[in-house]
Amino acid sequence: MAIEGTLGRELAPPEHLFTWVDVDEHLADLAASDAWPAWLLAADGWWDGLQLTVAKNTSWQHVRSWLDEVFGPGSVEAREGLLELALDSPRDKGFTGLPVSLDYMEGRPQYPTRLPRLREKQITAALSDPLPRPEQSSYPADVQMLAFHSFKGGVGRTVHAVAMADAAARRGDQVLLIDADLEAPGISWMHQAQGGQFDFSYEDFLALLQGADEGDWSSAVEVAAAYLPNQQAGHYPDGGSITIVPASRRRSLSPPRIEPADLLSSVRSPYFLTEAIAALASRVGAGTVVIDLRAGATELAAPVLLDPRVQRIFVTTLSHQSVAGTEKMMRQLGHRAPTLQSIDPASSVIITQYREEVHESQIARAESDLSAALMAMLAADNESHSDSEEEAGESGTYGVDTGLLAQPVYSKFREDLLALPSAWDSVLRVLTKCDVAEVLDPIMPPTIASVEVPDVAEPTAVSYTELRERLAEVAKGLIYAERQGLSSASGFLVTDPLRRLLSDHRTEPPLSLVVGAKGAGKTFLYAKACAARTWDRFAEQSQVSGVMGNVPIVPVLESGNLEYADLTTQDLRDDFAGEYGNGREAAASAQELRGKLQVALSRVAGTDEISWRNLWLECLAEAAGLRISAEGGNAEEVLAELGRRARAVFVIDGLEDLLQTLDSEVKRTALRVLLTDVLGWLRSLRGRPLGLVIFVRQDLVKRAVQQNSGQLLHRYDPYALRWNKDEALRLALWVAARAEALPTSPPAREITELNPEQLVDWLKILWGWKMGTEKSKEARCHLWVPAALGDFRDQVQARDVVVFLSEAASLSVPQTSWDDRVLVPSAMRKALKECSRNKIDAIQDENQEVGDLLEKLQQVRHPVTVPFELEEVGLTVENADFLVESGVFARGKDGRYWVAEIYRHGLGYGSERRAKVLWRR
Numbered sequence: 001m002a003i004e005g006t007l008g009r010e011l012a013p014p015e016h017l018f019t020w021v022d023v024d025e026h027l028a029d030l031a032a033s034d035a036w037p038a039w040l041l042a043a044d045g046w047w048d049g050l051q052l053t054v055a056k057n058t059s060w061q062h063v064r065s066w067l068d069e070v071f072g073p074g075s076v077e078a079r080e081g082l083l084e085l086a087l088d089s090p091r092d093k094g095f096t097g098l099p100v101s102l103d104y105m106e107g108r109p110q111y112p113t114r115l116p117r118l119r120e121k122q123i124t125a126a127l128s129d130p131l132p133r134p135e136q137s138s139y140p141a142d143v144q145m146l147a148f149h150s151f152k153g154g155v156g157r158t159v160h161a162v163a164m165a166d167a168a169a170r171r172g173d174q175v176l177l178i179d180a181d182l183e184a185p186g187i188s189w190m191h192q193a194q195g196g197q198f199d200f201s202y203e204d205f206l207a208l209l210q211g212a213d214e215g216d217w218s219s220a221v222e223v224a225a226a227y228l229p230n231q232q233a234g235h236y237p238d239g240g241s242i243t244i245v246p247a248s249r250r251r252s253l254s255p256p257r258i259e260p261a262d263l264l265s266s267v268r269s270p271y272f273l274t275e276a277i278a279a280l281a282s283r284v285g286a287g288t289v290v291i292d293l294r295a296g297a298t299e300l301a302a303p304v305l306l307d308p309r310v311q312r313i314f315v316t317t318l319s320h321q322s323v324a325g326t327e328k329m330m331r332q333l334g335h336r337a338p339t340l341q342s343i344d345p346a347s348s349v350i351i352t353q354y355r356e357e358v359h360e361s362q363i364a365r366a367e368s369d370l371s372a373a374l375m376a377m378l379a380a381d382n383e384s385h386s387d388s389e390e391e392a393g394e395s396g397t398y399g400v401d402t403g404l405l406a407q408p409v410y411s412k413f414r415e416d417l418l419a420l421p422s423a424w425d426s427v428l429r430v431l432t433k434c435d436v437a438e439v440l441d442p443i444m445p446p447t448i449a450s451v452e453v454p455d456v457a458e459p460t461a462v463s464y465t466e467l468r469e470r471l472a473e474v475a476k477g478l479i480y481a482e483r484q485g486l487s488s489a490s491g492f493l494v495t496d497p498l499r500r501l502l503s504d505h506r507t508e509p510p511l512s513l514v515v516g517a518k519g520a521g522k523t524f525l526y527a528k529a530c531a532a533r534t535w536d537r538f539a540e541q542s543q544v545s546g547v548m549g550n551v552p553i554v555p556v557l558e559s560g561n562l563e564y565a566d567l568t569t570q571d572l573r574d575d576f577a578g579e580y581g582n583g584r585e586a587a588a589s590a591q592e593l594r595g596k597l598q599v600a601l602s603r604v605a606g607t608d609e610i611s612w613r614n615l616w617l618e619c620l621a622e623a624a625g626l627r628i629s630a631e632g633g634n635a636e637e638v639l640a641e642l643g644r645r646a647r648a649v650f651v652i653d654g655l656e657d658l659l660q661t662l663d664s665e666v667k668r669t670a671l672r673v674l675l676t677d678v679l680g681w682l683r684s685l686r687g688r689p690l691g692l693v694i695f696v697r698q699d700l701v702k703r704a705v706q707q708n709s710g711q712l713l714h715r716y717d718p719y720a721l722r723w724n725k726d727e728a729l730r731l732a733l734w735v736a737a738r739a740e741a742l743p744t745s746p747p748a749r750e751i752t753e754l755n756p757e758q759l760v761d762w763l764k765i766l767w768g769w770k771m772g773t774e775k776s777k778e779a780r781c782h783l784w785v786p787a788a789l790g791d792f793r794d795q796v797q798a799r800d801v802v803v804f805l806s807e808a809a810s811l812s813v814p815q816t817s818w819d820d821r822v823l824v825p826s827a828m829r830k831a832l833k834e835c836s837r838n839k840i841d842a843i844q845d846e847n848q849e850v851g852d853l854l855e856k857l858q859q860v861r862h863p864v865t866v867p868f869e870l871e872e873v874g875l876t877v878e879n880a881d882f883l884v885e886s887g888v889f890a891r892g893k894d895g896r897y898w899v900a901e902i903y904r905h906g907l908g909y910g911s912e913r914r915a916k917v918l919w920r921r
Helices: 020-032 060-071 157-170 187-193 202-210 218-231 272-283 320-336 360-376 394-405 424-433 436-443 464-478 496-503 522-532 535-541 569-580 590-601 609-623 635-645 655-659 665-684 698-704 709-715 725-738 748-753 756-767 781-789 798-812 825-846 848-858 877-885 901-907
Strands: 040-046 049-055 076-079 082-087 096-105 144-149 174-180 241-245 288-293 311-316 348-354 409-412 511-515 553-557 648-652 690-696 889-891 897-899
Touching: 020 040, 020 049, 020 060, 060 076, 060 082, 060 096, 076 096, 144 157, 144 272, 157 174, 157 187, 157 241, 157 288, 157 311, 157 424, 157 436, 174 187, 174 202, 174 272, 187 424, 202 218, 202 272, 218 241, 218 272, 272 288, 311 320, 320 360, 348 360, 348 436, 360 394, 394 781, 409 436, 424 436, 464 725, 464 798, 496 511, 511 665, 511 698, 522 535, 522 553, 522 648, 522 690, 553 569, 553 590, 553 609, 590 609, 590 655, 590 665, 609 635, 609 665, 635 690, 655 665, 655 690, 655 698, 665 690, 665 698, 690 698, 698 709, 725 748, 725 756, 725 781, 725 798, 756 781, 781 798, 781 825, 781 901, 798 825, 825 848, 825 901, 848 877, 848 901, 877 889, 897 901
Parallel strands: 049 096, 144 288, 144 311, 174 241, 174 288, 311 348, 348 409, 511 690, 553 648, 648 690
Antiparallel strands: 040 049, 076 082, 082 096, 889 897
């Protein structure tokens, strides 16, 4: 029989029991997995017996039954009223047993103080709980401590620890760099090769602490502070510095005389060592401590790794042994000392020495395993996060925060890092050459320098209330910007796909699909193209020069969401017809053309591909004022003749209104012919006089062109309206700048030219640096926003960004205590819920297939927690596969399904968290 433990693994009976050590180990695993019965209080194994401390009135028969269950049937025998646990002994075919004695205890047991060790001295039921929390949630003087650890040596741990210290010093930090690898030091050798001083070492500090009065590290700190100034390395122009603490001053190689675990005692703080290191850093003026720990599961590293206030950074290659060991180590640490979210610094993983083109499959597998382990290390802050997501808006975004904090960072393979030079300065030059600091940027601890905004003059008086109100109003108007009329002056953000579409068609009209998901801005862009009237004017408004002049834009079909003011699409058709039409009839309206297509779609027998091509070409001709019946010819001849005397760019939108769900072969044929045959025929015209841009949803393309749809989409991929994280952030800044809702902002036209670092700097004015105070342990805002609004295909839709800004700004208005940013963190978290509801409502209008499935998910009457089994929500595998393809679902390794946060809130589903942590104070 196997017992399911809280550590997420089945605890089967051990295959072999050779000695009391095996018995002790299995009992410890059971205790840590909360698999002990209530009557079992403690277990102590010795070479000559096993002593179990049990509650009063526990019968030995009860004990025997449980031991037989967890060690395997037939493991226990009773001899003369005594229990013996069987041990494996090939020399004796009879029963070889370990005597089991019972010690009865009345009342509640008083467990000894647990210490930060990987192996605890006494096995008790308390092993299922985490270690006691530190009394203070942070170190004095806000010292930040980072510890680099690896399961194996040779993975680049020391290299990245040095790079982290160097990067922090370059931005002005005072860094204390400790070589705590007491058995195989690395930093010490670099410092020695450089000719650095070795006046004081980590071993010296440990020895002084061991001999100090209980709980008092002041004497050790004073001695260290007197010598450490001699051990600075390098000079940094911004005032930063690195003070190196080598591992040892010993001349010979030998095991350390004193280990960190030797400092642990019941009368000292369990975190005596890390608190002493923080005190030392504060004494020498260092705000950041970087510690390079010994590799492996060793007590040399345990007292540091088991302090949750330490930012734990694990380094691994993609080798199976390294990944598996790292994952197991993280899960053990997460069980004993979980990171309290928003209080403690998040742990991180660096995957090193990988080649993307060689290790693609290994990367995906390692990322999945290591991300899950990082998430397992996180625990919700129960004091600041409510159980009810309806009661506290912040708790509802727990999944977004944990997902961000659980992303590994990648350090690509560099030959220069395989064999480092000996001296410190030479090593730093190699690290700079290999851009290692850029890899570490996502996990760098915050400093004042890291949250600086662009160097511009601040206005004399800033009313954040007014700025928030302005942003809320303008963003609300832009949610459905296509409804403001074609000639509205709202402008638009020039994205890379649009710029490529215009730049690639400077000298001839475009023949292209513009593919985009729902809410990507297809109709908005269609409206802006029509408002420009000509292709060259549209290019000029998009900051693209050198485009052929005076090529009219002729709308054919349009979305039902499009609204008009003083200019309509019919005006454009009639203007073109007046100049190039047959002169007898006006251009056909979009409603008239849609009616003609609907008649063809309703035919029971359907229409063949040639007939559909002719019908689509007729629509183009009649939108241009060339009535086929009046001309007395066919559409091909009419359009060919038009091409000899004019140029034009036809534009089509609103196909989803016409075709709905593509639930018939007739509809699929109709769309397939438009996307392939019609474009192909126009491409065959000599001189390419006529262009056609079709704005269409990607899911419609895939369903219409079931063979080679990937090839078709790839052809037009450069023009796809795909809002990645960078574009979503640019849109957020553009909307804020357009609304004049920032104390200071770049001109809207320059936003597209900002590099990523500049973009993030400007966005700090909008929403700050972190989802909390600037030095909090929360996620960074520029990572949180696209993660919260994106789906599982890493796509962020433009409409969702604008809805988010409108809601977050409105909710920020009453938050007068925040005067360093426009959008307040709590408002941003709460805004995600409204964004989710809005997205689901919009999808039900725009994409009936996805909308129907989301409506079915909303109608589940019992509470649903993500991840879930399909049976819980009543979906088939085919339904789930479709939602996976649409980016709504993701399937986990265990077969359960996750829902993207942008959908989860609107569905009313909860999110799985780690169980509440009952801290023992």
